[in-house]
Amino acid sequence: MRIALFLPLAVLAACGPQPPIDPLRAAEICEDRARAAQGPTGSVTVGVNSNTGPNTDVEIGLSSDFLAGRDPLEVYRSCVVEKTGAEPVRQPNLR
Template structure:
């Protein structure tokens, strides 16, 4: 019986810690924005030591590729993190 207690305590420590509904909304808004479409960035410049440089980045989320509704992504994400419905609608810019 004494051996079971440390195992249970270790498992409890690994369990996800609850987060506030507001923090869940912030995290999930980012995921929902990524579901709206591709993201990207282009960098062009020059330096005295390396000369000219250029770079590009394109991001595609799995939710976007699956054609998921960003609001649905947000609501599901908040529920997974808090166990409750969102406290406010997402701000998707």
């Protein structure tokens, strides 16, 4: 009977807000998001091997922030605030 009462409480606790993360870790995560807001990302791979012959691969990424025309610096700031509950501790490196 106790387990039946405990299980729903454990599930509800897991759905609650997560504690803020380390500000420097948040900066790293949010820099990636802000870089994606600067423009399309992608890669092209071309190769040849003796078993299968030539091969190619093309990947293109478009972030919703880029498509919405959001400023990458604002994307970074709002992301850090969302993850830590505080303003960024450093300027982003968006290179």
